Amino acid sequence: MSDLAATPDTSATEARAELLAFAGRPAVADPRPDLIGLERDALAAALAEIGLPKFRAGQIWHWLYHRGVTDFQAMTTLAKPLRGRLAETFRISRPAVVTRQDSVDGTIKWLLRFADGNEAEAVFIPEEDRGTLCVSSQVGCTLTCSFCHTGTQRLVRNLTPAEIVGQVLVALDHLGGYPTSQPDRRLTNIVLMGMGEPLYNFDGVASALRIVMDGEGIALSKRRITLSTSGVVPMMARCGAELGVNLAISLHATTDAVRDELVPINRKWPISELLDACRSYPGLNNARRITFEYVMLAGVNDAPEDARRLVALIDGIPAKINLIPFNPWPGSNYVCSDDDTIERFAQVVLKAGYASPVRTPRGRDILAACGQLKSESARLNRREARAAAAE
Template sequence: MELSGSVWMRRVGMLSARRSLLHLAATQFHSSSTNFLASPPLSFPFLTKFLGPSSRCISFSTHSSAAPLPSTLHQDDLFTSPVGDDEKKAESPKKGSKVILKGLTYPEVEKWVQSHGYRPGQALMLWKRLYGNNVWASCYEELEGLNKDFKKMLGEHADFKALSLKDIHTASDGTRKILFTLEDGLIIETVVIPCERGRTTVCVSSQVGCAMNCQFCYTGRMGLQRNLSTAEIVEQAVLARRLLSSEVGSITNVVFMGMGEPLHNFENVLKASEIMVDEQGLHFSPRKVTVSTSGLVPQLKRFLRESNCALAVSLNATTDEVRNWIMPINRKYKLGLLLETLREELCARQNYKVLFEYVMLAGVNDSTEDAKRLIDLVQGIPCKINLISFNPHCGSRFKPTKEDKMIQFRNVLAEAGCIVFLRWSRGDDQMAACGQLGKPGEIHAPLLRVPAQFQAALGASI
């Protein structure tokens, strides 16, 4: 997940002119300096004048072999939402004049069905054919057993599909990566992860790209292109069951750990999770639907108060200095604020544990001292800790921690009484593992300067 220059990418009509200006700016910069990582953040006033205020969020990419440019973002601009207020609201569940059914909760479906003169019982029968009874209907012709007039009305006024299947890639360990095409032509990726113990997990995306600019995540190289609608999120889980249940068995778990920062698309994610746990529908257990966040504190508080689903927090560092670098969201919501918020919110929750995700980066956050600091940081927070093997990707400057060192780190935590698990890579040979989803374009989010004390650890990769 990354912070991006994608604010202006949607303005496709001016793309050619902008590329020319970006190339000019980058060329001028490269000709005037060779020490990019030591340079202060850059700004280009003439671009701001041409493109408008949103151009403050532009990042630069060239085909030069020189080091990547540092961020052009001012710290105060880092977390300005890349979508406008109107776009942050839940999208209207309509496609043209038709209602997109998978964007509606059951009470909304019931109300809509009644508005067309039909009984609430018809709404329940429709709902079960969308989500239950192993039907997962994708068109009105598949609604067997419904009243003929009701089916005709649905054909005229409702739309059943939000996604189109593009491809399925199967990794050597059985993990499947599903590529879906959206109505506007953008691509998202969903991962289905089978487990020998009978648990199969679907990892869904919540955005096209991501705005958080986490330095270890491939998705974030894309920047944020747009939020997914409720229907586009829900249908990932529906189609995963429809397409793969016969091969991988029952899909029992959902994790919002695909493309995007889920709590940056709060309303749609909350609504989608509500649909997923409906007892008459997909009927996932709330404890088996996990929403992950990089640490958006206000939205995190809302989530814990409004949802019964599980929460995962991507932690990945034990000091503000390191987290400021690898997860720029920390510049706004520091570790202390994040963890104290969790202590306060969870003190009233019974039998609820937050899941801390900790991606292990060789020489950056995997020392014994880091393990000891992590023990202190999570004191008083009911939690579990997942230590995740870093999954390399094109352009990454990080290296994965070796297995024996991950085990040593795990042992330090376990001896202190922490509940801790090791999570090895799944699907990495098909770019389906944690932090590998998406496809960055020609212009992408900036790589941030590496603190001096870590440059040796990253070695030639920087």
């Protein structure tokens, strides 16, 4: 748990005051511009400002993302005077690791603190054929999905490209991921399924993913990246056209009445509009299917008629359906469907011709499973901020 969290004998006001005091410090104590998070052209432009030719950007990019260095002095292909000049002018950032938690099943969760004191979580999930990093796009979330722990935390702010890429770099640091070209690399996939709604931070997410996908750096193919959205319909086509990554939809219901309660963004863009946007997603075909995520909630959305409605709704969409057993969190009001109910649901979907794997919960013992992520960062309203500052 973050050391900004309230302890049993610390009042909520004192905890807020502590957070405000921390966040009120200079966001960047080091005034040097950060090279992490700059796309190639921006990196070249930053170097040009100190008189360096464009080819230097490629060399430095290699050291930052292929080799993962955090010290300019480690860039041994550069002359020592140049390394010293770079160190005087720029910095190489990483989010601070507040805590690392290791699950009994091998899942790893990092609580990461950024320069302004805000925090987010990232999770690495090892499997036999891949290693997937679940990345956050915001501190908190604006969507308030009723079954999701992150949804109980108010949106604080969007993450910057440097902070999003930084999550990947921290994971690579811990997993021995450099050089990134090693054939047995542990981190092979990324999912934007952590804290926040990625399509409400599209520019930051897109910039970060372009860095991650660059073949001379972290070098993860767009086919190995999945962006999950709760249904920000106007941004979906842009995501497919500009990034070409895999798309996952947090569907979770087959009627607007139920989805309005589970995923409130449905009141703005109901199921019919969401599925129309899915059908027109750029590049959609049988080899590049949309994943529909469906959390199994006892007595809420798990009846056989729900399964039949689901396959009727997605008819004609190249798709697979991930059935997700509900992962409990403190204060949650839902119960996971039992195994027999999930199996009956899966069989209806399977007989309709759709793959319907049941996602094995991972990292439940460290609250790292789907829907369990949350940090202690808090957005204070004006009255709270004034009260905290007066303490």
